Amino acid sequence: MDFISITNKEHVDTLPRDWDVLLVTPIVNPNTPNFISKNDNKGKYRWIDAFHPAMGIRFIAENYEGVRILEYPTMDKFENELKKGVDVVGISFLTIQMYDVEHMIDLIRKYDVKEIWGGGWGIETPGAKELFDRTFTGHGEQAVFPLLKDRWQGHKHPKLLGDAHMVKLSAKLGYLSSIRGCKYKCEYCPSPAMVPEMLSTPISEIKKLLDYYLEKKVSAIIIYDETFLQDKQYSERIVEMLNERGLLWFCLTSSTELKGQVSKLRDKGFLGCLMGIESLRDKTLLHHKRGGRLTSLNMDVIKEMKDNNCYLIGTYIFCHELDTEKSMREDIEKLASMDIPAVMPTILTPYPGTPPFERYADRIIDWDWTHWDDGHLVWRHNSITPEVGKQVLSDCYDQCNSLSYNMKFVFKEAIHNVIPFKIKRKFFGKKPAVHTNPSISNSFFTNLKEEDIYTNSISDEQKYLKDLANRMNSNKT
CATH class of the missing domain: 3.40.50.280 (Cobalamin-binding domain)
Known part of the structure; x- marks a missing residue:
């Protein structure tokens, strides 16, 4: 590319x-x-x-x-x-x-x-x-x-502050992007197509950023990685830094990274996450190259999140190739029975640059770009019309999301997780440790040369731009 x-x-x-x-x-x-x-x-x-x-x-x-x-x-x-x-x-x-x-x-x-x-x-x-x-x-x-x-x-890393609102409650948030890019290559996701390389932020820069957010008294940190925890050793360092500062945090991640870890993360300030469920059929998940994150694993983690009172936003895709109106309505009933705090339903959209766009090129029926928003069926499905897809999306919203349930869940999480965490950090916390690790330093940014920009890999910090520069030069010819 x-x-x-x-x-x-x-x-x-x-x-x-x-x-x-x-x-x-x-x-x-x-x-x-x-x-x-x-x-x-x-x-x-x-x-x-x-x-x-x-x-x-x-x-x-x-x-x-x-x-x-x-x-x-x-x-x-x-x-x-x-x-x-x-x-x-x-x-x-x-x-x-x-x-x-x-x-x-x-x-x-x-x-x-x-x-x-x-x-x-x-x-x-x-x-x-x-x-x-x-x-x-x-x-x-x-x-x-x-x-x-x-x-x-x-x-x-830019200092990013923003507000979140839930009914009449509001909170100041700080945003962190530790790794941009994702090791998983789900075909429907634009990220691996547009940014195939993983790019990490130096630990020293993250430390300064978290200190800034602590000074600004943010309510929580939103970790904006496509898949936080995808690099275990690196992410554990970040979780520990958050814990040392008494900072609560929410992230985007996957069931593979969370399996068996929720209670440990909860004790270190983990509030919850946005996680892709996407389908309840393994054949569909395998078709989209989900990397082993299949239905049984997703169900285990959903239960683990609920047992630990951690908030979950589950994304779900309708109108897969094998879906029918009947199967999608069965999916809605199953999703509603799982007591997921928030379900974010979408419709499979073959975005330009992704493999599905090439695969469905001759089946696209809606070239109005304002409809390419995960909310419209823009390709010709074998058994589902755009009108049915839209109605299924609306019905999922209605049946799988409840303001009253959310408020009860948030209150329960505050009682069981947030308040104990804050008390523990206030009376038994330790000062942030000073970490030094040459393998994840940013010392090479000093006296930067074209062959020395920064990493697309956590363990190798100096190899990437030289290759990039070579590609730039070849593009000119």
């Missing part, structure tokens, strides 16, 4: 230092089903709302001088920024935002902007790359390094 694609060959190979770079992430449709905010057509369950930082552009801006961001601006705010003058505008977007991106580019062309960049999971959408002067894939800091290498400021 190419990391940089240049549409206009006249554009410079290295960006002048005085060029102002503005990176933008468009507003996300709040009704998109795959976001933690619980939304439905009736507004019946609009009781969970959480901030979602634009991680890609945040990391780039944090690590390069002269790069600014606009996170989810209105079109008016975006145009006001263009009026002030900017040399480069980069847009990181999803497929669902394709029409918004076209509108943004029309606005950009009205002003004296020298280059327009494109990236994010939406960049493989048909017709997207032709809109930009340069396009980027992979981890943002690595992808832009050949252009901005003289602006590099070291491998830093």
Whole structure:
């Protein structure tokens, strides 16, 4: 996969230092089903709302001088920024935002902007790359390094604070991304297709970030990894640092990583997680290359989470190839019987760049990009119509989610887990330890050279960019 694609060959190979770079992430449709905010057509369950930082552009801006961001601006705010003058505008977007991106580019062309960049999971959408002067894939800091290498400021993690609301309760959250990328290669997920390499944050940087969040008195840390705990030794270090600081935490992870570990993690501040269930049929899970995370393992972990009073958001995909309306309604009944605090149902969507997109290319019946949101059946299913798929999604929302059950669960978790953890840390806690581990250091960032950027592997910190630079040079020829 190419990391940089240049549409206009006249554009410079290295960006002048005085060029102002503005990176933008468009507003996300709040009704998109795959976001933690619980939304439905009736507004019946609009009781969970959480901030979602634009991680890609945040990391780039944090690590390069002269790069600014606009996170989810209105079109008016975006145009006001263009009026002030900017040399480069980069847009990181999803497929669902394709029409918004076209509108943004029309606005950009009205002003004296020298280059327009494109990236994010939406960049493989048909017709997207032709809109930009340069396009980027992979981890943002690595992808832009050949252009901005003289602006590099070291491998830093952005300080990300946001609010979460549940009914009338609110909390201040701190966000951490320890490893970006995922060792699992589930075919329906855009992540392995767009960012196939795993990229870790140095432990020393995580320590500074957690100290900052502790100083800001955050209620909890949201660990934004696609699969937290996927590297056991590295993740254990992070869990211990969280525990030492008395920080509660919530993560995205999988049943493989949690099996047999929930009670231990609970005692170290684990509140709960978002975990993919995706199907109750092993044949379907194997078809999508789920890496051994099959139904029995998922069920064991769901029970383990419940037994330990840890909150679970379970994602579930409907309209698989072997699904029927009858089988999906049976799935809803089973899911409702499991007492999962929150179920996030979606519809299988063959996103551009993923294997299903190629496999279903001649079966796509809906090319309206606003429907590519995990909430519409955009391909021709053998037995399910788009209308039935939409109704099943709505019925799952209604039958598997309850405000009263959630409030009872949150109260129970507070009594059994949160309050005891806080008391234990207050009266029996120890000061954070000072860790030193040369294998996960960031000393190589000093006197950075092009062959020395940072790791895509936790155990090997200096090999990646040299290969990246070679690929960049081969792309030019």
